[in-house]
Amino acid sequence: MTTFADSLAAIGDAVGVQPAPSVLRSVLTRAAQSRPATVVAPCSPLDAYLGAAADVRPLLLRGDPQLVAHVVGMEEHVLAWVRGEHTEIDDHAAVRSDAGVEAWDELVAGVAREAASAEPSREVTAFGLPTDVEGLLVLRTFELWTHAQDLAGAVPETDPARLALMSSRLAEVLPAAMAVRGVPRPGRTARLVLTGVAPGCFDVPLDPSDPSEPAGEPDVTIVVDVVDMCRVAARRADPGVIATQCEGDEELGRLVLAAADAFAQD
Amino acid sequence: MTFTLAVVADEVVLARLRAGDDRALAALYDEHAGMVYGLAGTVTGDASLAEAITADVFVELWQHPEMVAGTLRAHLAVTTHRRAVEIVRHQRGTDGRRPQGDRVAAVLDRLPDDQRAALVLAYFDGRTYREVADVLGVDDATAKRCLQDALRALRDHLAGDLGARA
Numbered sequence: 001m002t003t004f005a006d007s008l009a010a011i012g013d014a015v016g017v018q019p020a021p022s023v024l025r026s027v028l029t030r031a032a033q034s035r036p037a038t039v040v041a042p043c044s045p046l047d048a049y050l051g052a053a054a055d056v057r058p059l060l061l062r063g064d065p066q067l068v069a070h071v072v073g074m075e076e077h078v079l080a081w082v083r084g085e086h087t088e089i090d091d092h093a094a095v096r097s098d099a100g101v102e103a104w105d106e107l108v109a110g111v112a113r114e115a116a117s118a119e120p121s122r123e124v125t126a127f128g129l130p131t132d133v134e135g136l137l138v139l140r141t142f143e144l145w146t147h148a149q150d151l152a153g154a155v156p157e158t159d160p161a162r163l164a165l166m167s168s169r170l171a172e173v174l175p176a177a178m179a180v181r182g183v184p185r186p187g188r189t190a191r192l193v194l195t196g197v198a199p200g201c202f203d204v205p206l207d208p209s210d211p212s213e214p215a216g217e218p219d220v221t222i223v224v225d226v227v228d229m230c231r232v233a234a235r236r237a238d239p240g241v242i243a244t245q246c247e248g249d250e251e252l253g254r255l256v257l258a259a260a261d262a263f264a265q266d
Numbered sequence: 267m268t269f270t271l272a273v274v275a276d277e278v279v280l281a282r283l284r285a286g287d288d289r290a291l292a293a294l295y296d297e298h299a300g301m302v303y304g305l306a307g308t309v310t311g312d313a314s315l316a317e318a319i320t321a322d323v324f325v326e327l328w329q330h331p332e333m334v335a336g337t338l339r340a341h342l343a344v345t346t347h348r349r350a351v352e353i354v355r356h357q358r359g360t361d362g363r364r365p366q367g368d369r370v371a372a373v374l375d376r377l378p379d380d381q382r383a384a385l386v387l388a389y390f391d392g393r394t395y396r397e398v399a400d401v402l403g404v405d406d407a408t409a410k411r412c413l414q415d416a417l418r419a420l421r422d423h424l425a426g427d428l429g430a431r432a
Contacts, residue, residue, distance in 0.1 A: 004388075005336070005341075008305055009342075009343035010417075010421045011417065011420055011421045012300070012306075013300065017303060018300045019299055023303075023320050023321050024295055024299070026321045027324045027328075030321070030328075031288050034328070036286050036330070193282050193290075195282065199281070199286070223278075
């Protein structure tokens with residue numbers, strides 16, 4: 001059945017005239033000055049950390065005691081790191097504590113207190129990696145989110161603002177991740193288009209030595225669901241299996257996706 | 267919703283728009299700008315107004331992709347028509363004239379009275395089928411048929427005109 005909208009469109013087509021090229025330029029210029037209302041703004045790293053802890057807590061209460069021991073042991077390290085102390089982890093998976101979930105609550109509250117009073121950009125070393133206080137909170141948010149997946153046996157429903165923070169930080173570290181994997185690509189740019197519950201678009205200059213380098217025209221555009229991308233980064237999904245769409249230099253796209261889990265801890 | 271191929275393809279592009287991918291916007295523009303511009307031109311009869319409407323329609327789509335229901339093509343057509351009608355109404359309120367192009371005026375002159383009235387009311391004034399039926403004193407089905415015949419005549423005339431110029 002032909003609708004009124006179909007008839008209108010057919011009339012527009014029938015005219016058979018294109019607007020002047022300046023109209024597209026005007027559209028793109030105006031678009032560059034605003035973002036779609038659907039793009040989700042990230043929450044703060046501290047809110048993300050506390051949200052991830054709150055989500056995983058009920059799962060810990062009824063979950064594997066060994067995992068409880070692990071997260072408590074890890075939180076002891078996180079508290080030390082956010083205080084600026086140096087503690088080494090030889091085997092991340094082997095970290096354990098005798099304390100229980102209530103003690104973990106205290107540790108999480110302690111981390112939050114320390115983080116709230118710390119300079120967000122203060123350098124810390126966490127998991128053997130140089131980062132800052134906010135970076136540490138995002139790393140730990142990723143880990144807690146991953147534990148929640150493991151305990152629930154499925155991807156938990158996650159606050160979109162938290163996913164937006166996780167994915168934006170992930171985009172920022174992709175150049176370093178590629179360098180860690182031995183495939184740096186200075187001078188190239190990847191566009192990461194994250195779809196789903198926390199949509200966002202990131203042009204990532206892939207030079208690990210110069211984070212301030214302005215993004216050039218994307219050599220590749222990678223379209224992927226934001227949750228899938230975070231699962232790849234957490235080493236809970238295979239980049240070769242998830243649904244992705246690559247336009248441009250597909251080999252570069254594969255390298256970017258393959259390097260995304262370079263900083264996953266377990 | 268019926269899952270036609272167009273809807274499925276639209277979902278992929280819309281997902282990219284929702285993420286803020288301006289390349290998806292440019293691709294959409296390439297596909298639909300002619301239709302939007304042509305439609306705006308037939309309603310307003312003014313090329314510069316049609317260009318302004320075209321730009322506004324695509325910028326609005328960029329800013330609010332969540333407003334799309336159905337196919338993108340239908341959404342763009344309805345949005346364009348609504349905006350063009352608003353401008354025509356505003357101009358008519360200002361200077362009393364009905365800003366139609368010569369090509370559209372030629373079609374209107376040839377149409378039977380009931381079709382011309384339906385076209386003017388719905389296409390240029392943005393009235394609904396029900397409102398057209400009330401004004402013409404006919405039932406909804408008759409108003410709808412009149413309008414569809416008139417729209418088809420307009421489309422065929424414009425397409426024939428294009429063919430003659432080619």
